[in-house]
Amino acid sequence: MALESTAVLEIGTTTVRAMVGEVRDDGEVSVIAIGETPSRGIRKGEIINRDDAIRCVRNAIKAAEENGRKSIHSVMLVTSGGQAEAKKSTGIHKLVDPQDNQLSEVDQEDIDEVVEIARKVALPENRIKLHTLQQYFQVDDTINVTNPVGMASEELRVDMLTIHGKRSAVDNLRKIVDDAPIQCVDAVFSGLCSAAAVLNDEQKKAGVLVVDVGGGTTDFVLYHDGFIQAAGSFPVGGDHVTNDISVGLQIPLGQAEALKVKDGSALTNLMERDHNISIPAASQGFSGKMVRAVTLNTIINARMEEIFSLVKEQIDVQCPNVPMSAGVLLTGGGSFLNGVRDLGQKVFNVPCTHGKPFYVHGLPSVKAGPLYAVHVGAIRYAASLKTVVEKPPLTKKLMHLFWGGSHE
Amino acid sequence: MSEGRVVQGQQIAAPRILVMGVGSSGAKAVAGMQALNSDLDAIAIDTDTKVLETLSIETSIHIGASITRGMSSGGDVELGRQSIEKDSSDIRKQLRQIDLLIIVAGLGGGTGSGAVPVITRIAREAGALVLTMVSMPFAFEGKKISRTAEEALKRIRTHADAIVRIPNERLIDRKDTELPAEHSFARSHQVMMDGIFSIGRLLSRNGVCGLDFASVHTMLRNCDGFCHFAGADGSGEKRADKVVEDLLTHRLLNNGRLLEHAAGIVVGLTGGHDLKLSEIEVVMNRIQEKLPDEIWLNFGVSIDPAFEDRLSVITLVAEAWKEPLVDSTNRQLGLSFNRSGLGQGELPLESAGKGEFAFVDPTIHNNQDLDVPTYIRRDIKLPR
Numbered sequence: 001m002a003l004e005s006t007a008v009l010e011i012g013t014t015t016v017r018a019m020v021g022e023v024r025d026d027g028e029v030s031v032i033a034i035g036e037t038p039s040r041g042i043r044k045g046e047i048i049n050r051d052d053a054i055r056c057v058r059n060a061i062k063a064a065e066e067n068g069r070k071s072i073h074s075v076m077l078v079t080s081g082g083q084a085e086a087k088k089s090t091g092i093h094k095l096v097d098p099q100d101n102q103l104s105e106v107d108q109e110d111i112d113e114v115v116e117i118a119r120k121v122a123l124p125e126n127r128i129k130l131h132t133l134q135q136y137f138q139v140d141d142t143i144n145v146t147n148p149v150g151m152a153s154e155e156l157r158v159d160m161l162t163i164h165g166k167r168s169a170v171d172n173l174r175k176i177v178d179d180a181p182i183q184c185v186d187a188v189f190s191g192l193c194s195a196a197a198v199l200n201d202e203q204k205k206a207g208v209l210v211v212d213v214g215g216g217t218t219d220f221v222l223y224h225d226g227f228i229q230a231a232g233s234f235p236v237g238g239d240h241v242t243n244d245i246s247v248g249l250q251i252p253l254g255q256a257e258a259l260k261v262k263d264g265s266a267l268t269n270l271m272e273r274d275h276n277i278s279i280p281a282a283s284q285g286f287s288g289k290m291v292r293a294v295t296l297n298t299i300i301n302a303r304m305e306e307i308f309s310l311v312k313e314q315i316d317v318q319c320p321n322v323p324m325s326a327g328v329l330l331t332g333g334g335s336f337l338n339g340v341r342d343l344g345q346k347v348f349n350v351p352c353t354h355g356k357p358f359y360v361h362g363l364p365s366v367k368a369g370p371l372y373a374v375h376v377g378a379i380r381y382a383a384s385l386k387t388v389v390e391k392p393p394l395t396k397k398l399m400h401l402f403w404g405g406s407h408e
Numbered sequence: 409m410s411e412g413r414v415v416q417g418q419q420i421a422a423p424r425i426l427v428m429g430v431g432s433s434g435a436k437a438v439a440g441m442q443a444l445n446s447d448l449d450a451i452a453i454d455t456d457t458k459v460l461e462t463l464s465i466e467t468s469i470h471i472g473a474s475i476t477r478g479m480s481s482g483g484d485v486e487l488g489r490q491s492i493e494k495d496s497s498d499i500r501k502q503l504r505q506i507d508l509l510i511i512v513a514g515l516g517g518g519t520g521s522g523a524v525p526v527i528t529r530i531a532r533e534a535g536a537l538v539l540t541m542v543s544m545p546f547a548f549e550g551k552k553i554s555r556t557a558e559e560a561l562k563r564i565r566t567h568a569d570a571i572v573r574i575p576n577e578r579l580i581d582r583k584d585t586e587l588p589a590e591h592s593f594a595r596s597h598q599v600m601m602d603g604i605f606s607i608g609r610l611l612s613r614n615g616v617c618g619l620d621f622a623s624v625h626t627m628l629r630n631c632d633g634f635c636h637f638a639g640a641d642g643s644g645e646k647r648a649d650k651v652v653e654d655l656l657t658h659r660l661l662n663n664g665r666l667l668e669h670a671a672g673i674v675v676g677l678t679g680g681h682d683l684k685l686s687e688i689e690v691v692m693n694r695i696q697e698k699l700p701d702e703i704w705l706n707f708g709v710s711i712d713p714a715f716e717d718r719l720s721v722i723t724l725v726a727e728a729w730k731e732p733l734v735d736s737t738n739r740q741l742g743l744s745f746n747r748s749g750l751g752q753g754e755l756p757l758e759s760a761g762k763g764e765f766a767f768v769d770p771t772i773h774n775n776q777d778l779d780v781p782t783y784i785r786r787d788i789k790l791p792r
Contacts, residue, residue, distance in 0.1 A: 043764075043765070043768050044765070044768060044769075044771065046768075046769075048768060234771065234773065234778075235771050235778075236771060236778050239764070240765075240778070240779065240781075243762075243763040243764050243765060243779075243781070244763075244781035244782065244783065246763050246764075247762075247763045247781050247784075248781060248783060248790055253763070253764060276532070276533070276535075290529075290532065290533055295790050298783065298788060298790055299781065299782075299783050299790065302781070302782040302783040302786060302788050303781065303782045303783075305782075306778075306782045306786075310773065
């Protein structure tokens with residue numbers, strides 16, 4: 001069977017990046033092509049200049065097509081969804097007839113029904129549903145049941161986590177892709193994709209937080225017990241760090257960005273108090289400057305600490321006291337900032353490392369992994385959607401053959 | 409302090425201190441200092457050849473020969489700045505291998521106000537710690553001069569590690585009407601001199617309880633702003649009480665009121681071999697009564713045979729930071745805008761520091777605009 005390749009596109013605040021890849025039978029993601037171009041016309045994950053944005057999308061797709069020598073017709077759009085939020089909902093399904101005073105057995109239809117009920121979440125007009133993720137079942141008094149099929153019960157409940165984004169942001173991004181013109185298959189939440197790429201089941205069980213620090217947005221997903229417990233996104237990211245530096249040191253944004261990447265650190269180190277950094281002069285009216293490392297790092301530290309604190313605060317609101325035994329994984333461009341892992345460790349009080357996608361080949365380098373985690377995850381996600389469409393009837397048939405059949 | 413001292417001391421890598429007098433006032437001050445203590449490494453810098461000629465100082469640098477043609481800068485700050493920029497390589501040469509540069513200047517004129525900010529920058533680039541002692545003009549010298557001085561002070565602050573500001577106005581006792589004019593100006597020189605000598609003494613003498621270069625360094629780094637300097641001398645039986653009394657009512661410390669809001673303080677005591685522990689205790693306890701609890705305090709005691717039967721105390725008091733330095737322009741803009749020109753029901757348009765995010769949808773979280781730099785919202789003071 002020829003493997004079907006999947007194209008994903010992320011319209012980020014700093015970079016528009018397209019990736020084509022396929023999921024092989026053994027579950028390994030094989031990256032075929034990567035195309036990227038610096039973003040223009042996008043700020044904080046939202047479009048501020050449509051023409052520029054469309055041009056960027058075209059360039060990125062073109063670059064990927066040239067890279068992979070394959071034309072791209074449809075893409076999966078990865079978005080942080082303009083301040084995505086997560087909402088929990090519960091669906092309840094009564095299994096027992098009031099007349100018939102006997103417990104009945106849960107079968108797949110009951111599950112489908114209760115999930116369907118739970119899926120129906122009323123969202124405000126300006127929000128759009130990105131994902132609905134099934135969590136635990138509750139069978140009468142037994143909570144945290146993961147698969148209730150075959151259990152006897154009176155009432156079946158299911159918890160669902162709905163991740164929803166800003167309708168205008170998501171729709172506009174989709175529209176841009178459509179106008180490129182490329183068919184946009186679906187939009188997925190980038191935090192979820194990052195997690196799909198860098199987490200294994202064990203980590204998901206133990207409790208792990210994935211924070212994707214992008215240019216304009218920061219997304220996070222918290223897993224515990226194998227399920228997503230919290231997710232969200234807020235429009236603060238690496239660009240804010242750059243802007244803070246630019247404002248604080250009074251240097252142009254370009255220099256601020258270069259300074260951040262080269263000399264910036266999220267930790268203020270007493271040893272570097274007397275360390276001076278010289279910013280070279282630029283051709284356009286900037287005559288060079290000398291700044292102290294400690295000033296630079298104080299600015300970065302304040303911002304990064306705030307970003308992490310915002311994540312922590314959100315998590316504490318959504319689901320307090322979830323252990324993060326597997327630590328915190330950082331992905332995205334912002335995770336390359338010096339000292340950011342140590343800062344994360346300080347804020348979250350658990351080990352904090354780079355999240356690198358695994359079971360993947362074809363990436364430019366292992367070191368650059370955190371940068372591509374989102375895309376690898378999205379490819380994996382897209383592939384899983386396809387198999388879901390094809391396979392369930394088959395499994396269902398088998399289930400009926402073995403289980404359902406025996407009861408009839 | 410000088411080459412001679414370095415050889416005498418056991419340590420080879422003694423900190424090298426250079427005193428630089430800038431402008432006519434500063435040049436005269438350092439010349440006076442060197443006359444008193446020939447060990448002092450001092451350089452006088454001025455645009456005016458007349459001033460430099462009359463000084464009895466070993467090293468002097470004449471700057472801006474091509475700009476002012478040997479005359480003074482005539483109160484033009486820009487001329488002072490240009491002069492020093494032209495001859496900056498000479499300054500750079502002098503600053504090679506200097507650990508602590510003490511700049512002495514009178515602000516308000518042309519050369520001092522124009523050149524000192526440039527020198528501080530050069531010194532910082534050369535890696536030296538910069539302590540600037542400046543005298544601020546008298547009130548009667550006019551608003552223009554005092555504004556020039558304030559402007560220069562602001563520029564100096566961006567590069568100097570610490571500034572000791574000596575307001576001439578505070579030096580003069582108003583009741584003292586008979587004070588000759590010559591003396592009144594000499595008084596600020598005297599204060600600077602005392603300060604520099606005391607610092608030099610503390611750093612170079614081996615003390616009972618050392619106050620070394622590093623501790624002053626830390627203090628200078630920590631205070632990062634304005635320092636105030638005050639010293640007092642006493643002798644005889646009750647010298648400890650007298651000294652402390654003098655200090656706590658010192659004019660340069662605003663009659664001791666500055667101590668109550670200080671952020672850091674270095675106290676250096678110098679006495680002869682007869683200095684008693686109880687005396688040190690008295691001095692330190694009395695001073696600490698006035699200080700806030702969380703103050704950064706360091707003290708040192710040095711013994712100098714010349715101070716037999718005498719006790720001299722100097723204090724370097726660091727003022728708490730009032731405003732951050734780097735973004736002062738932006739912030740002040742925001743603040744002044746908030747204060748004035750707002751009618752009832754108008755919300756202040758806070759765009760200070762938003763930079764590239766000024767014209768996009770603000771991100772509001774917990775009543776805070778996340779696009780504004782965190783350090784501004786949290787009021788974190790940026791070290792320069």
